[in-house]
Amino acid sequence: MTIVSPSVLSCDFGNIQRDVEMLNTSSAEWIHIDVMDGVFVPNISFGFPVLSAIRRHTSKVLDVHLMISNPDAYLTDFCNSGANIVTVHYEACTHLHRTLSEIKRLGMKAGVALNPHSPISVLQDIITEVDLVLIMSVNPGFGGQNFISSTVEKVVQLKELINLKNSKALIEVDGGVNLETGKLLVQAGADALVAGSFVFSSSSPTDTIQSLCELK
Numbered sequence: 001m002t003i004v005s006p007s008v009l010s011c012d013f014g015n016i017q018r019d020v021e022m023l024n025t026s027s028a029e030w031i032h033i034d035v036m037d038g039v040f041v042p043n044i045s046f047g048f049p050v051l052s053a054i055r056r057h058t059s060k061v062l063d064v065h066l067m068i069s070n071p072d073a074y075l076t077d078f079c080n081s082g083a084n085i086v087t088v089h090y091e092a093c094t095h096l097h098r099t100l101s102e103i104k105r106l107g108m109k110a111g112v113a114l115n116p117h118s119p120i121s122v123l124q125d126i127i128t129e130v131d132l133v134l135i136m137s138v139n140p141g142f143g144g145q146n147f148i149s150s151t152v153e154k155v156v157q158l159k160e161l162i163n164l165k166n167s168k169a170l171i172e173v174d175g176g177v178n179l180e181t182g183k184l185l186v187q188a189g190a191d192a193l194v195a196g197s198f199v200f201s202s203s204s205p206t207d208t209i210q211s212l213c214e215l216k
């Protein structure tokens, strides 16, 4: 079964509790939380109060994707707000090893995200330290963008690196995921798929999540 992490960026913000309760009834194992600061990406989403509110309504794994500059300053706050996985961007971290160590010291799983322009090779000296690699298949900042097709080859390359280094890192892909792109990604080696607009704009989000889970 593929892990599906629906992104609440595409939910109805006037009805977050309702939408999280819908996700609770679905086969999604994780819930993806997109935090944007208007500096690292050209958009602002939400922060700690919203994360805490979601935490109050679910026991699912909260998969927090930080699209922010200087994530080190906020790791304790994300932990206290209920994050289970914290993923920072390679492009935002000068001392990535230190940042990942701190996430793990706080008791959370540590992820690294790569923008579309960053090659897999930048991970070769850190891959054994990470629990998760999040490959961006769109430029981060907005939901509903088109999938960048060269991402499929990056997943293949990452899988090779993980096997070569005996890493336990999971491969997650984020952006433009639907049943068609999701199938290509799972066949290339992806363990987890983020899906925002595809899930929340569908007529039955729980059925859509189930279909994504069944991709193989």
Ligand code: DX5
Residues within 6 Å of the ligand: 007, 009, 010, 032, 034, 065, 138, 139, 140, 141, 142, 143, 144, 145, 174, 175, 176, 177, 194, 195, 196, 197, 198
């Ligand atoms: C983009 C975010 C994504 C976004 C995905 O910056 O990181 O998680 O919510 O949305 P879709 O699935 O609509 O591309």
Ligand code: ZN
Residues within 6 Å of the ligand: 007, 032, 033, 034, 065, 174, 194
């Ligand atoms: Zn994301």
